[in-house]
Amino acid sequence: xxxxxxxxxxxxxxxxxxxxxxxxxxxxxxxxxxxxxxxxxxxxxxxxxxxxxxxxxxxxxxxxxxxxxxxxxxxxxxxxxxxxxxxxxxxxxxxxxxxxxxxxxxxxxxxxxxxxxxxxxxxxxxxxxxxxxxxxxxxxxxxxxxxxxxxxxxxxxxxxxxxxxxxxxxxxxxxxxxxxxxxxxxxxxxxxxxxxxxxxxxxxxxxxxxxxxxxxxxxxxxxxxxxxxxxxxxxxxxxxxxxxxx
Amino acid sequence: xxxxxxxxxxxxxxxxxxxxxxxxxxxxxxxxxxxxxxxxxxxxxxxxxxxxxxxxxxxxxxxxxxxxxxxxxxx
Numbered sequence: 001x002x003x004x005x006x007x008x009x010x011x012x013x014x015x016x017x018x019x020x021x022x023x024x025x026x027x028x029x030x031x032x033x034x035x036x037x038x039x040x041x042x043x044x045x046x047x048x049x050x051x052x053x054x055x056x057x058x059x060x061x062x063x064x065x066x067x068x069x070x071x072x073x074x075x076x077x078x079x080x081x082x083x084x085x086x087x088x089x090x091x092x093x094x095x096x097x098x099x100x101x102x103x104x105x106x107x108x109x110x111x112x113x114x115x116x117x118x119x120x121x122x123x124x125x126x127x128x129x130x131x132x133x134x135x136x137x138x139x140x141x142x143x144x145x146x147x148x149x150x151x152x153x154x155x156x157x158x159x160x161x162x163x164x165x166x167x168x169x170x171x172x173x174x175x176x177x178x179x180x181x182x183x184x185x186x187x188x189x190x191x192x193x194x195x196x197x198x199x200x201x202x203x204x205x206x207x208x209x210x211x212x213x214x215x216x217x218x219x220x221x222x223x224x225x226x227x228x229x230x231x232x233x234x235x236x237x238x239x240x241x242x243x244x245x246x
Numbered sequence: 247x248x249x250x251x252x253x254x255x256x257x258x259x260x261x262x263x264x265x266x267x268x269x270x271x272x273x274x275x276x277x278x279x280x281x282x283x284x285x286x287x288x289x290x291x292x293x294x295x296x297x298x299x300x301x302x303x304x305x306x307x308x309x310x311x312x313x314x315x316x317x318x319x320x321x
Contacts, residue, residue: 060276060277060278060281061277061281061292061293061296062277062278062280062281062284062285062290062292063278063280063281065290122280124289
């Protein structure tokens with residue numbers, strides 16, 4: 001047996017580059033007209049449609065399997081949510097004030113569920129959970145720093161103390177590889193804590209979007225780690241990054 | 247009672263004996279390295295076509311790469 005040789009550096013495919021460009025361009029152009037959001041849809045879902053009709057063959061069987069499984073998870077999540085929301089709004093006690101926000105909520109739920117499922121399939125539960133937490137912690141760190149500088153300068157003490165809020169997320173990311181089940185339980189506890197702390201009012205759809213983007217990774221990471229259990233060391237772990245859903 | 251089957255894979259062992267990296271094997275059978283990794287870790291069961299390609303690369307039978315592990319509750 002020989003020593004494993006260096007792995008090849010990951011590079012995005014042409015499909016990913018083109019689709020990502022269309023998505024980014026579409027988002028940017030929505031500042032001119034909201035109809036440009038169609039480009040975002042084309043960039044996000046277009047390659048998948050082309051693969052299903054057999055015009056695009058850029059993914060191998062494992063990647064297609066992971067995509068289809070993630071799509072099934074998104075279908076289940078969105079469907080169940082719809083069957084909760086319909087009686088919620090048709091019970092006669094509530095009404096939908098923001099139909100466009102409701103559409104946005106379902107788009108975010110659909111895409112985010114797909115993304116989380118695909119990432120777990122590609123990276124495995126441990127690596128996916130660790131990366132969620134590193135991204136989360138980094139976002140909290142950046143947010144707390146930005147909110148403490150500039151015109152709303154709050155002093156050096158606040159600038160040094162507030163970023164410490166990110167520390168638990170980095171700590172959990174480190175722990176996830178060593179004690180995955182413990183980390184999973186802590187993530188679920190964090191999910192419950194933030195659920196109470198932010199007092200999400202799910203009658204407001206914007207709160208629903210924030211709930212998905214902020215608490216979704218905590219819930220998904222916690223469940224994934226609890227189910228995955230102890231990590232087996234593997235020096236050949238792939239390190240490929242999925243940027244968009246394409 | 248419904249039976250449950252797990253697949254035991256010997257792809258990694260064969261690959262190391264052949265002094266091959268995951269990327270080299272992936273290139274030989276036309277898939278990504280991630281796919282080979284997932285097969286070796288038992289996270290993904292390849293299609294018949296891919297299993298046959300892998301067997302052809304190592305010049306062995308498919309059964310020497312993948313074996314069935316029957317569950318305890320078989321009929």
